[in-house]
Amino acid sequence: MPNVTFRIRRQDPQSKKDREPRWDEFTVPYEGNLTVLEGLFYIQEKFDGSLSFRYCCRASICGSCAMYINGAYRLACQTNVKHLDTNVVTVSPMPRLPLVKDLVSEMDGFFAKYEYIQPWLIRNSPDPEKEIRQSPKERKKLDMPIDCILCGCCYSACPSVWGEENYLGPAALLKAFRFEVDSRDQAGKERLPRFDNERGVYRCHTIMNCVEACPKELNPTEGIQWLKKAAVRRRLFGRLK
Amino acid sequence: MIVVGGGLAGLRAAVEAKRAGVGVAVLSQVHPGRSHSGAAQGGINAALANDPGSVDDTWEKHAFDTVKGGDYLGDQDAVMQMTQDAIRVIYEMDHWGCPFSRYDDGRIAQRPFGGAGYPRCCYGADKTGHYLLHTLVEQAYKLGIKLYVEQYVAGLIVHEGVCQGVVAYDMIRGGFEAFTATAVVIATGGAGRTYSNSTNALINTGGGMAMAYRAGVPLKDMEFIQFHPTGLFSTNILMTEGARGEGGYLINDLGERFMEKYAPNFMELAPRDITARSIQTEINEGRGIGGQGYVYLDLRHLGAEKILERLPGIRDLAIHFEGVDPIEAMVPIVPSQHYSMGGIDTDVNGASAMPGLYAAGECACVSVHGANRLGGNSLLETIVFGRRAGAEVARYLGGLTHARPNARSAFAAVQALEDEVDALSAKNGTEDAYALRAEMTVAMKENFGVFRDEATMKQGVDKLHSIKDRIGEIGLRWTGSVFNLDMIRTVELAGMVDVALAIATGALARTESRGAHFRIDHNTRDDANWLKHTLAYHQPGVSGPRLDAKPVTLGTFEPQERKY
Numbered sequence: 001m002p003n004v005t006f007r008i009r010r011q012d013p014q015s016k017k018d019r020e021p022r023w024d025e026f027t028v029p030y031e032g033n034l035t036v037l038e039g040l041f042y043i044q045e046k047f048d049g050s051l052s053f054r055y056c057c058r059a060s061i062c063g064s065c066a067m068y069i070n071g072a073y074r075l076a077c078q079t080n081v082k083h084l085d086t087n088v089v090t091v092s093p094m095p096r097l098p099l100v101k102d103l104v105s106e107m108d109g110f111f112a113k114y115e116y117i118q119p120w121l122i123r124n125s126p127d128p129e130k131e132i133r134q135s136p137k138e139r140k141k142l143d144m145p146i147d148c149i150l151c152g153c154c155y156s157a158c159p160s161v162w163g164e165e166n167y168l169g170p171a172a173l174l175k176a177f178r179f180e181v182d183s184r185d186q187a188g189k190e191r192l193p194r195f196d197n198e199r200g201v202y203r204c205h206t207i208m209n210c211v212e213a214c215p216k217e218l219n220p221t222e223g224i225q226w227l228k229k230a231a232v233r234r235r236l237f238g239r240l241k
Numbered sequence: 242m243i244v245v246g247g248g249l250a251g252l253r254a255a256v257e258a259k260r261a262g263v264g265v266a267v268l269s270q271v272h273p274g275r276s277h278s279g280a281a282q283g284g285i286n287a288a289l290a291n292d293p294g295s296v297d298d299t300w301e302k303h304a305f306d307t308v309k310g311g312d313y314l315g316d317q318d319a320v321m322q323m324t325q326d327a328i329r330v331i332y333e334m335d336h337w338g339c340p341f342s343r344y345d346d347g348r349i350a351q352r353p354f355g356g357a358g359y360p361r362c363c364y365g366a367d368k369t370g371h372y373l374l375h376t377l378v379e380q381a382y383k384l385g386i387k388l389y390v391e392q393y394v395a396g397l398i399v400h401e402g403v404c405q406g407v408v409a410y411d412m413i414r415g416g417f418e419a420f421t422a423t424a425v426v427i428a429t430g431g432a433g434r435t436y437s438n439s440t441n442a443l444i445n446t447g448g449g450m451a452m453a454y455r456a457g458v459p460l461k462d463m464e465f466i467q468f469h470p471t472g473l474f475s476t477n478i479l480m481t482e483g484a485r486g487e488g489g490y491l492i493n494d495l496g497e498r499f500m501e502k503y504a505p506n507f508m509e510l511a512p513r514d515i516t517a518r519s520i521q522t523e524i525n526e527g528r529g530i531g532g533q534g535y536v537y538l539d540l541r542h543l544g545a546e547k548i549l550e551r552l553p554g555i556r557d558l559a560i561h562f563e564g565v566d567p568i569e570a571m572v573p574i575v576p577s578q579h580y581s582m583g584g585i586d587t588d589v590n591g592a593s594a595m596p597g598l599y600a601a602g603e604c605a606c607v608s609v610h611g612a613n614r615l616g617g618n619s620l621l622e623t624i625v626f627g628r629r630a631g632a633e634v635a636r637y638l639g640g641l642t643h644a645r646p647n648a649r650s651a652f653a654a655v656q657a658l659e660d661e662v663d664a665l666s667a668k669n670g671t672e673d674a675y676a677l678r679a680e681m682t683v684a685m686k687e688n689f690g691v692f693r694d695e696a697t698m699k700q701g702v703d704k705l706h707s708i709k710d711r712i713g714e715i716g717l718r719w720t721g722s723v724f725n726l727d728m729i730r731t732v733e734l735a736g737m738v739d740v741a742l743a744i745a746t747g748a749l750a751r752t753e754s755r756g757a758h759f760r761i762d763h764n765t766r767d768d769a770n771w772l773k774h775t776l777a778y779h780q781p782g783v784s785g786p787r788l789d790a791k792p793v794t795l796g797t798f799e800p801q802e803r804k805y
Contacts, residue, residue, distance in 0.1 A: 014415070014723055033475055033562075045675035049718030049727035054271070057442040059478045059558060061371055062275040078561050100413055101724045107272070111390075120379040121338030130289075131335040133347030142340045146365075146372060150274050184338065 063149030145178035154210035170220035177223030247273025250602025251428030257631025281370025282481035287327035295359035311611020356512035415722025421646035437682035451736030464747035472577025537571035591630025612756020670716025
């Protein structure tokens with residue numbers, strides 16, 4: 001496989017000439033470990049300085065380069081071309097998000113919902129002088145949700161988000177779960193009204209696209225189901241955990 | 242106050258100033274949660290004495306290990322300030338929700354780390370930076386700190402010698418804009434990408450250092466570049482020191498744990514400069530695996546359970562980026578550029594020589610790391626000195642009677658950048674920005690690496706001067722206004738070359754070996770002549786810096802020979 005063809009969806013919505021998206025094709029020489037992100041840099045450097053995409057860590061921890069690659073949500077940096085089993089790499093921005101340009105999606109709405117659920121530890125009692133004790137068993141409950149990199153794949157992939165623009169979506173709710181399940185959090189009723197409603201957890205119909213889309217193999221659906229149960233428990237018995 | 246950079250240092254400064262009542266905005270090239278702080282893996286040092294093996298650990302011992310690890314170039318007052326503050330800032334991060342790993346009794350877990358006398362490195366699995374960063378992002382949202390995301394800051398606004406803001410390119414909407422303020426904190430991280438073999442994120446191009454430097458603020462100790470012993474062979478992606486902290490081995494082609502020869506007591510947990518040199522020596526002497534340019538990191542004996550619990554992140558990285566599962570196979574690794582010990586010259590409160598301009602984190606040099614940083618001290622530095630800078634800005638603003646930024650200077654600064662970009666756009670470039678970048682980064686790797694000598698470094702300096710000349714012949718290939726990577730990457734290249742010249746010129750001048758700066762032709766430490774900081778001053782119109790020196794603050798720990 002000496003060469004790879006990159007098909008890239010291009011559009012600059014701010015340009016009058018670019019009313020419709022187009023597909024550009026580029027030929028990139030294949031080297032043993034070529035990642036999609038490296039391919040994009042090759043194109044930007046050698047062929048087309050106007051290509052726009054996000055990048056930062058190139059090591060799958062920052063969440064910048066989430067894209068739709070050969071029919072799946074992926075981080076461009078983590079996607080090795082040889083694992084795609086084809087020499088045609090088709091790249092488009094994350095579907096159904098507003099577009100900034102080319103492969104860059106608008107993320108303001110995503111982060112507004114993240115902020116809305118109060119993604120921070122809520123404490124009511126004074127902090128101890130040292131650490132707040134947390135047993136390994138309590139800490140283990142955080143393992144899954146704290147690995148979220150806020151890349152937006154789950155949010156773009158969720159049919160409930162497509163159908164209701166005010167739905168908070170999997171990433172924000174996973175963050176709510178991350179704090180509600182934390183033994184140190186004392187939110188009580190503070191965060192609850194933000195997810196215990198039709199724009200929150202009940203809009204999740206367990207379609208589980210988020211689980212399939214997540215490049216970190218997390219399970220937002222599981223977190224959302226936990227929140228549903230917690231919210232019902234709160235209504236019936238007056239406690240969350 | 243404006244903070245440039247949304248990583249740990251910048252966010253911690255913002256949080257501190259905001260809590261003191263200062264109006265704060267953070268400008269960042271990426272969303273703060275995507276900052277390179279999040280790639281830190283192994284942990285953060287503080288003498289909490291939580292481990293059964295560290296009950297008699299103290300912040301003074303942490304200070305000693307840091308000073309010795311830095312080959313006595315660190316300012317000892319600053320080091321002690323950091324190790325003393327360490328304890329409270331870690332508890333604070335816990336109170337804000339940072340998910341540290343835990344001991345059975347619920348206290349924060351600590352692991353052994355390079356050059357440390359005790360298990361002192363607090364960690365959250367091998368994703369400590371990610372957890373700390375997200376915790377501070379959460380605090381920034383909680384406090385309502387204004388975040389200007391995807392703003393590429395390209396210059397400072399300076400009026401009559403006082404910093405009054407920055408000029409930024411709005412990547413989403415296009416165009417340059419002035420952000421005026423009465424204080425600016427630069428927290429843009431390191432300059433790893435001046436090397437072709439860096440572990441760093443692609444945005445770590447030293448932009449903040451270059452801005453301050455060009456505004457007349459000196460860069461300090463730039464020649465001290467840390468090479469992390471264990472970057473993945475094919476990509477230089479980081480494999481945490483925590484892998485060795487948890488008991489991993491380094492293995493050469495003969496199957497030997499070769500660190501026995503170089504650091505018989507500390508073995509794989511010798512400081513990074515010594516470990517990186519040991520690996521490079523094995524490779525240079527033909528004992529790399531199959532005679533090639535790498536050795537193995539062997540974790541197999543730790544067992545699947547421990548690897549999955551303590552090191553799941555690097556396991557994933559090794560699988561995705563090297564095609565190797567550390568549970569079953571040894572991982573090919575190579576020393577890789579990792580950290581800039583040097584940076585913008587500041588005091589212990591982040592203040593630079595320019596009123597109104599502060600710096601914190603990797604872009605700054607206080608100096609606490611001296612000639613070689615210990616693992617686990619960089620995350621610590623960001624939080625300790627970010628906090629101190631934020632508090633200092635609050636004090637500075639409280640003492641100002643007249644603080645209105647000068648509109649004319651702000652306008653002129655925007656105009657200057659617009660003119661620069663217009664000129665780049667109009668030019669029919671004969672030089673290729675990306676080819677020049679590749680030449681520069683390879684020159685840094687080849688000529689200013691783990692082992693240095695005069696002839697090789699002279700070649701390197703000449704090369705950098707010629708690259709600086711040729712930068713003038715670059716033209717932009719695309720002049721559009723939105724998310725213009727061609728423009729950003731061209732503008733940042735000029736800053737990278739300036740920073741590279743500061744590194745290179747300092748390295749060539751320092752005729753001794755100290756910490757990470759090792760010269761084959763001057764292979765011992767020379768305290769009589771070189772127990773001093775290097776200061777590099779930008780010279781307008783001249784290629785390369787003017788060098789000066791500054792004394793090291795000693796007083797507590799007498800310099801002695803380093804043995805591990």
